Amino acid sequence: MQVWIYGAHLFHTAPKNVSKQDLQDWNKFVEPVAKDNGSQMNTNVSDNGKVITQFIINSNEANAIQNRIEHMIGGLDTPEDNIHRRKVMYWYQTKFDPNSDTGNKAIIDDLSKTGLKVIFENNAVKEEMLHVDPKFGKPWQELAYIVDVEVQTVRGIPKMYKVLKYYPEHTFDPDA
Structure with missing residues (x-):
């Protein structure tokens, strides 16, 4: 699956090959942070110790991501x-x-x-x-x-x- 979350920013539309299941998985991924006010998720992608990408998502951003994901799931339920x-x-x-x-x-x-x-x-x-x-x-x-x-x-x-x-x-x- 392509990564289409960068920080708390979701692209306005998901990539063409993203499925409803992909969106639901991302929703579950950020759910613990969204439910715990004041929490934060730090994710690093590295190659041989060199950080390539870093995601830092706080609870407010996680809530915004979940809202956007729900909107995208609704869009997938209607024919494109x-x-x-x-x-x-x-x-x-x-x-x-x-x-x-x-x-x-x-x-x-x-x-x-x-x-x-x-x-x-x-x-x-x-x-x-x-x-x-x-x-x-x-x-x-x-x-x-x-x-x-x-x-x-x-x-x-x-x-x-x-x-x-x-x-x-x-x-x-x-x-x-």
């Missing part, structure tokens, strides 16, 4: 940039035109029960979705697709999906 991975999507309506961005609506029950406008990361994704394997024996608009989407909102209400990735191997007939 409203990106949702591997969601089931089915068409509400669409044009059979890979160059059109109008008239395309889909439903992803996990995110919204109504049909929302759909745009695509690129036309290749849309083209692939509109030409599925004939093994299903159904038209493409009657199938369910597994996609990664970015949800665009207006005043916190989902209004549009941007399909980022399509998983053709997971396409299925929802009635089967």
Whole structure:
């Protein structure tokens, strides 16, 4: 894990590869100091006796670190940039035109029960979705697709999906 605490200063955002468990571990690490008013934690990182980095955290700073960590954990519980991975999507309506961005609506029950406008990361994704394997024996608009989407909102209400990735191997007939 990268060290992202320097003194009592936490960066405004955790590194991209930090997990919720990492944050909870850091929270436990500073907890004894945060609970004991007037205490202090001294941590030295050295190499062959030469101090490379030194962390000194007092109880007030430990409390501030814990508050920031809790805020970051809350941020991890919501999808980053409203990106949702591997969601089931089915068409509400669409044009059979890979160059059109109008008239395309889909439903992803996990995110919204109504049909929302759909745009695509690129036309290749849309083209692939509109030409599925004939093994299903159904038209493409009657199938369910597994996609990664970015949800665009207006005043916190989902209004549009941007399909980022399509998983053709997971396409299925929802009635089967």
